[in-house]
Amino acid sequence: MPIARPTHRRLFAVFDHAHGRLSRCAGKVLVSAGVKPAQATALIYLGYHDGAQPSEMANGVGINNAATTGLVSRMEKAELVIRKKLLSDGRGKTVHLTAKGLRTREKVMDILRDFDDKLAKNFTESEMDTVYKFLRAASELKEK
Amino acid sequence: MPIARPTHRRLFAVFDHAHGRLSRCAGKVLVSAGVKPAQATALIYLGYHDGAQPSEMANGVGINNAATTGLVSRMEKAELVIRKKLLSDGRGKTVHLTAKGLRTREKVMDILRDFDDKLAKNFTESEMDTVYKFLRAASELKEK
DNA sequence: ACTTTTTAATTCATATGTGTAACTTCTCTG
DNA sequence: CAGAGAAGTTACACATATGAATTAAAAAGT
Numbered sequence: 346m347p348i349a350r351p352t353h354r355r356l357f358a359v360f361d362h363a364h365g366r367l368s369r370c371a372g373k374v375l376v377s378a379g380v381k382p383a384q385a386t387a388l389i390y391l392g393y394h395d396g397a398q399p400s401e402m403a404n405g406v407g408i409n410n411a412a413t414t415g416l417v418s419r420m421e422k423a424e425l426v427i428r429k430k431l432l433s434d435g436r437g438k439t440v441h442l443t444a445k446g447l448r449t450r451e452k453v454m455d456i457l458r459d460f461d462d463k464l465a466k467n468f469t470e471s472e473m474d475t476v477y478k479f480l481r482a483a484s485e486l487k488e489k
Numbered sequence: 490m491p492i493a494r495p496t497h498r499r500l501f502a503v504f505d506h507a508h509g510r511l512s513r514c515a516g517k518v519l520v521s522a523g524v525k526p527a528q529a530t531a532l533i534y535l536g537y538h539d540g541a542q543p544s545e546m547a548n549g550v551g552i553n554n555a556a557t558t559g560l561v562s563r564m565e566k567a568e569l570v571i572r573k574k575l576l577s578d579g580r581g582k583t584v585h586l587t588a589k590g591l592r593t594r595e596k597v598m599d600i601l602r603d604f605d606d607k608l609a610k611n612f613t614e615s616e617m618d619t620v621y622k623f624l625r626a627a628s629e630l631k632e633k
Numbered sequence: 634a635c636t637t638t639t640t641a642a643t644t645c646a647t648a649t650g651t652g653t654a655a656c657t658t659c660t661c662t663g
Numbered sequence: 664c665a666g667a668g669a670a671g672t673t674a675c676a677c678a679t680a681t682g683a684a685t686t687a688a689a690a691a692g693t
Contacts, residue, residue: 355598356605356621357515358530363627364508365551365650370630371501372651381651383679386502400641407509412680414643419678436641436688454499461500464627468619475612475619477500483507483608486514509680516681525681527649544671556650558673563648580658580671 360483367464374460378452383408384420385457388442388450391426396439398431407484425449504627511608518604522596527552528564529601532586532594535570540583542575551628569593 371382380388383406390405391397397405403413417440420426425446431437442450465473515526524532527550534549535541541549547557561584564570569590575581586594609617 355533355601356608357511357526357601358533359621359624359628360508360511361526361530362551363624364504366628366630367501367504369553369651381678382501382505386505389499389502398641399643405506407506408679409513409681410642411644411682415679418643431641434641434689436686438642457499457501464500464630467626468623472619472623475616476623477503479612479616479620480503480507482611484503484510486510486608513681525648542671543673552650553652554672555652555674559649562673575671578659578671582672 371457371460374456375453378449378456380423380425380449380453383416384423384425385453387416387420388425388446388453389457391440391442391446392450392454396429396441398437398439402440420446515601515604518600519597522593522600524567524569524593524597527560528567528569529597531560531564532569532590532597533601535584535586535590536594536598539586540573542581542583546584564590 368382371385375382375385378385386406387402390402394401394405399413399417400410402417403410406413406416408416417426417428421428424443426440426442428438428440431439468476512526515529519526519529522529530550531546534546538545538549543557543561544554546561547554550557550560552560561570561572565572568587570584570586572582572584575583612620
């Protein structure tokens with residue numbers, strides 16, 4: 346007795362649709378912090394991994410190296426981060442939050458905390474555990 | 490007794506990360522169909538709503554009207570769809586799948602069916618119900 | 634030691650998204 | 664019927680992603 350479920354829409358399409366909407370909403374609440382969703386995600390990551398190299402960032406944020414170069418460049422122009430040369434490896438750079446970057450990150454965290462709460466409302470702890478588990482599995486889907 | 494859960498990463502960031510990865514993977518499997526994820530989503534939608542107007546499409550696919558114009562234009566150039574004038578309203582257009590669009594959609598559906606299965610593997614029916622429920626709730630988050 | 638391979642970061646062309654503004658066409662009101 | 668306003672579409676500037684090619688530096692193999 347399978348539960349009726351709209352199978353006429355592919356999971357990927359549903360996920361993509363949800364992401365589009367969510368991203369748009371996030372963009373709106375983030376306006377007051379002056380950053381876009383992608384930059385917000387990067388700020389959060391850097392808070393936990395200040396001085397990470399672009400390629401580490403790419404992995405941590407879920408985008409590729411080329412996208413990271415652009416993202417970091419825009420953030421550097423906005424004075425949220427600075428790039429430094431990696432002494433131990435002439436190819437490498439490291440990315441660091443500036444004071445402004447840190448302040449902005451605080452704002453972003455407050456905003457997204459509320460946002461997340463709103464998102465998770467109407468779901469039990471255990472349901473959210475399932476959701477997190479799914480999102481992590483999706484993140485780790487191998488590129489094959 | 491709250492279950493230990495990595496609260497140090499915001500739900501939105503986790504979602505965004507998962508979407509980035511997923512989208513990249515989808516892009517790779519979709520190469521054989523010759524379309525990008527966004528076009529694949531549009532093809533799926535149009536299969537269920539052939540002759541929809543751009544604004545309806547925007548809503549159904551989860552993007553805004555401006556994005557839809559560009560998407561449809563690229564798809565028209567690729568001969569996947571055609572635009573027709575809406576007779577009943579001079580402002581409107583309707584978007585229709587071409588024969589090539591239909592064939593491509595078939596391929597896309599097959600590819601994404603596999604993709605979805607891989608994604609949902611390791612999750613029970615009831616867990617996936619929770620995931621779908623969450624994704625739908627996310628889609629409907631009001632823009633406030 | 635020298636060549637080959639790998640790896641990090643960037644650049645380039647292109648696809649896709651956003652918001653805002655403009656344009657066209659319809660509808661409504663006076 | 665004309666002008667105001669609403670609605671659908673498109674245009675524009677820009678942020679963000681991808682893959683492919685490039686450049687420079689490190690690592691590995693002979």
